[in-house]
Amino acid sequence: MAQDRASWQIKDEATLLELVALMNLSPDEAALLKDLEGEARERGPALTRTFYDRLFAHPNTAEYLQGVSMDRLHGMVQEWFAGLFCGQYDEAYARRRMVIGQIHVKIGLPVRYPIAMLDVVMPFGEQVARTSHAPDAAVAAFRKVLALDVAIFNQAYEDNQLQHLAELVGGERLARRLLTGA
Ligand code: HEM
Numbered sequence: 001m002a003q004d005r006a007s008w009q010i011k012d013e014a015t016l017l018e019l020v021a022l023m024n025l026s027p028d029e030a031a032l033l034k035d036l037e038g039e040a041r042e043r044g045p046a047l048t049r050t051f052y053d054r055l056f057a058h059p060n061t062a063e064y065l066q067g068v069s070m071d072r073l074h075g076m077v078q079e080w081f082a083g084l085f086c087g088q089y090d091e092a093y094a095r096r097r098m099v100i101g102q103i104h105v106k107i108g109l110p111v112r113y114p115i116a117m118l119d120v121v122m123p124f125g126e127q128v129a130r131t132s133h134a135p136d137a138a139v140a141a142f143r144k145v146l147a148l149d150v151a152i153f154n155q156a157y158e159d160n161q162l163q164h165l166a167e168l169v170g171g172e173r174l175a176r177r178l179l180t181g182a
Contacts, residue, residue: 008176015155016094019148025089029141032132034087040128044078047124051077054120061113084125084145097149101156111157115150122146 010018052070055061065073080100086093104114125142132138165175 004173008173012098013091013094016089016097016148016152017091019151020089023144023148025141025144025148029137029144030087030089032134032138032141033085033129033145036128036132036138037082037085037087039131040082040085040125041078043124043128044081045074047081047120048074048077050124051117051120054117055113064107064109081121081124084142084149085128089145089148094152097152098156101153102160104153105156105160111154114153118146118150 007018052065052074055065083093083096104111122143125146126139129135129138129142162172162175162179165178166172169175169178
């Protein structure tokens with residue numbers, strides 16, 4: 001059986017603060033990204049066109065978009081993209097990003113689809129970062145913030161599974177041990 005791990009005690013917003021520390025996201029990097037927020041907003045519409053073209057081209061992902069207001073979704077994903085450049089990666093930011101993950105959990109969307117969409121998000125973000133006065137540092141900072149977002153999005157899925165399993169087996173510690181497959 002796996003031993004207990006300190007990371008098992010980290011919950012909710014604390015996961016972001018832990019990851020910010022793990023990834024050494026510095027105040028200078030946050031400031032570099034903040035300078036690019038306007039540029040990110042300008043490129044948002046092009047990003048979401050490519051994003052939803054991709055999702056509509058594949059029947060298994062298009063199915064989730066039937067009957068959904070696409071105007072609203074374009075706006076929300078543009079806001080999400082601009083948010084990567086907000087410059088303040090604190091608990092409130094973590095909570096907002098976690099809720100977005102939870103919304104996808106609730107629609108029964110397999111996590112592989114949002115993760116695969118990084119293929120669209122990454123180049124747009126890097127294009128924005130390349131307009132910085134310090135392009136290499138801005139690209140590196142953007143990659144960190146995007147990795148943080150993926151980690152939080154994924155955490156929403158894991159938390160949900162863990163919570164249900166814990167309810168079923170009568171405790172989180174046992175649930176975590178079961179999930180090790182040992
Ligand atoms: C990088 C990946 C993704 C990001 C950043 C993203 C972002 C968002 C955001 C910001 C919202 C609005 C949440 C809110 O109401 O506050 C949303 C909603 C939604 N997303 Fe995504 N999304 C991603 C991937 C996907 C994929 C792959 C699908 C489907 C194939 C999808 C389907 C939906 C649907 C159906 C909603 C509306 C849910 C509802 O209001 O009931 N998303 N997404």
